[in-house]
Amino acid sequence: MPSRNAVDPRRLVGVHAERITHISSTDYPGHYPDEDNSWNLEKFQENLQLKVQRLSQRSIEFDLVGVDASIANAFRRILMAEVPTVAIEHVYVWDNTSVIQDEVLAHRIGLVPFNIDPALVDMRDAVSQATDRNTIVFKLQVLCERNKNVPKGSKNPAELFINHEVLSSHLVWEPAGEQAVVFAANPPAPTNPNIVLAKLRPGQAVDMELHAVKGVGKDHAKFSAVATASYRLLPHINIKKPIPPELAEKFQNCFVPGVINVDPYTKEVTVDEHNVRKDTVTREVLRHPEFSDMVELSRIRDHFLFNIESEGAYAPERLLPEAIQIMRDKLATLKKAAEALLHSDDAPAEEDVQMAD
């Protein structure tokens, strides 16, 4: 029984028991005789499908169909490494008598995600001064004390002591210059107030000044705008021959629940076209010799199931447009450089041509 919506076999990456086949795309000019596979914008616009599947306040899932892996991968790489966010970069320690060393505590503080919109902050380079446009200052002042009114016999540190933990909610924003106005609607603060940064005991204190700057994930992972950004290919299951009714249940159990439907009366086996995306392609079915000539597993090469989780400044639905904009900025810079090269000298020198950005 052929699958109901048959997929062009050229789009499939074959998944076999011990190997995968047809991994690379073949839609290049000259690959197939008498076929034009050159870049065609109209054809691309026609084939492109982009559909949001799920959206929550911290993650988004969408399908991107009809683009090459190199494009999907470029977006994924930009999301992780090049979408800027604001994180704490400079830590000035006035006092730290906790058991956590200064540098370890500074590192932990650097990893705290903030709700600061990166569009409101300028990038600061290594040599420039801190200004109210490129730096946001926080104070962290926590002193642990004994609690005078402890319930008798209590062993709970939360009752015995005041401030026995340094939490991300202890970070206090210090507005500088015009920041009080710019950030009035959304005062800078950690997105999660319950991150434990250090533990204290009575008499121990932490007193620090923290400077947050804008940066990108390729510099340090703390600047990464996403918690994860990943894609996988849509699984495709082709049932070549009807599955015998007595084996229907065994066949169904080889897949993730919901992927295979078995008709309760006729025991006819079908692939659930909506739930097939849930399949993890475990190849369990290929371990059973009785199914060997009945089923073909594959993935669709140009059907990407994206999953992006945001942890911080950007709403999840804002992330992809930001990544695309960064990609387009990069392309514009390159194009400008290439055009300058084209007009600079029509006869290239024997030596390398050097271009500044």
Next chain:
Amino acid sequence: MKGSEPDLSAATYQIYDESHTIGNALRWMLMKNPKVEFCGYSAPHPSENTIQVRIQMYDNLSSLTALIDALSALDTLCETVDEAYKTSLKEDAYERWVERS
């Protein structure tokens, strides 16, 4: 770089501060051009932040023009994806849910 033809029908371009992100996408778009005989890229060393793109053309055409065309085509591609995304986000019916931390 060295190894280029005087008419730029074959040339290697070194791009600073770029990586596989641009390299692979650009290589794919150049290979979609039927006038390109060969296109490949490499990141010569992981600690040097550069890539090198090699382009060889048929019919002694200019590889630099092909490069510029590929950059423009990639830009329209990005624009198309961006528009499709915004349309889907605005118009499609999709599941909204609340994710607890």
